[in-house]
Amino acid sequence: NAGVTQTPKFQVLKTGQSMTLQCAQDMNHNSMYWYRQDPGMGLRLIYYSASEGTTDKGEVPNGYNVSRLNKREFSLRLESAAPSQTSVYFCASSGNPGGANVLTFGAGSRLTVL
Amino acid sequence: AQSVTQPDIHITVSEGASLELRCNYSYGATPYLFWYVQSPGQGLQLLLKYFSGDTLVQGIKGFEAEFKRSQSSFNLRKPSVHWSDAAEYFCAVFRGAALIFGKGTTLSVSS
Numbered sequence: 001n002a003g004v005t006q007t008p009k010f011q012v013l014k015t016g017q018s019m020t021l022q023c024a025q026d027m028n029h030n031s032m033y034w035y036r037q038d039p040g041m042g043l044r045l046i047y048y049s050a051s052e053g054t055t056d057k058g059e060v061p062n063g064y065n066v067s068r069l070n071k072r073e074f075s076l077r078l079e080s081a082a083p084s085q086t087s088v089y090f091c092a093s094s095g096n097p098g099g100a101n102v103l104t105f106g107a108g109s110r111l112t113v114l
Numbered sequence: 115a116q117s118v119t120q121p122d123i124h125i126t127v128s129e130g131a132s133l134e135l136r137c138n139y140s141y142g143a144t145p146y147l148f149w150y151v152q153s154p155g156q157g158l159q160l161l162l163k164y165f166s167g168d169t170l171v172q173g174i175k176g177f178e179a180e181f182k183r184s185q186s187s188f189n190l191r192k193p194s195v196h197w198s199d200a201a202e203y204f205c206a207v208f209r210g211a212a213l214i215f216g217k218g219t220t221l222s223v224s225s
Contacts, residue, residue, distance in 0.1 A: 033212060040123070042204060042217040043158075050211050058212060090157065092213075101146045101165070101208045105158040 002026050004106035006091050012112045013081045021076040021089055021109050029095030032074035033058075033103065034066060036087040043090065049074055081113045117141055117207050118216035126222040127195050135190040135219050137205030146208035147188040149179055152218075153201045161203075164188060175199070197223045 004025045013019055025032065030051045035043040035058075045058030047066040055066050063085060065077045074093075078085055088110050092103040119138045127133050139145055149161040162173025169181040179190045188205060200223045205216040 031211070035215075040217060042215040045212050045214070048212045056211070059214075101213075102148075102160065102163060103213050104160075105150075107157045 004091055004093055004104055006106035006109050008109060010110050014114050015082060017081050018079050023091030023106060024073045025093040027093060029093035031094045033092040034076045035090045038087050083113045086113045087111060117209055117214045118205050120205055120216035120219050122219045124220045126224055128224050129197050130194050133192045133195045135203050137188045137216060138186050139207045141207055141209060148206040149190050150204045151201050195223055199223055
């Protein structure tokens, strides 16, 4: 099983450009999440989707949009990138099997905004 | 409000010595608690979790953690650290519908 797959792994953008981070899971999990990781800040929740067709804001949603395309896929879009969005982004999923509260993480996507 | 506090930003331990990483949480209900590890440049791997029952939980790689409700703590321990344990460790609590992380503790292992 591939688990949680994120693309791209690395991306460099200029301020004002847009891009979409893709995430797919093959574990038939109901819930999916997007986090960002910054030095000294741990991981902070951007958005999550508790089930197909629903999305909710997390701790730091400003500047981002998400789409739960289907049960497998959950994308994160930056409409107008800013240097403050330079970060490592992690997608995660949870559900059965494994447990509704146990998250499995992707390998991360490193984004640099110049 | 901060749900998870990891008081130590960076810890250095000699190889073979014991380790304890501290974690305190603030959450009224019975918490679901987790420890994750992140090696440099890698994603996060689940070390162990506590949902209920025995307050001493065993995890992978020889780690264990003890839930103490009276102290609102969930400290991670290992009796003998190996050089490969050098990584960043995150404590987390499941709150509402998502996982909330502490800011992490970086573990360095000296020879």
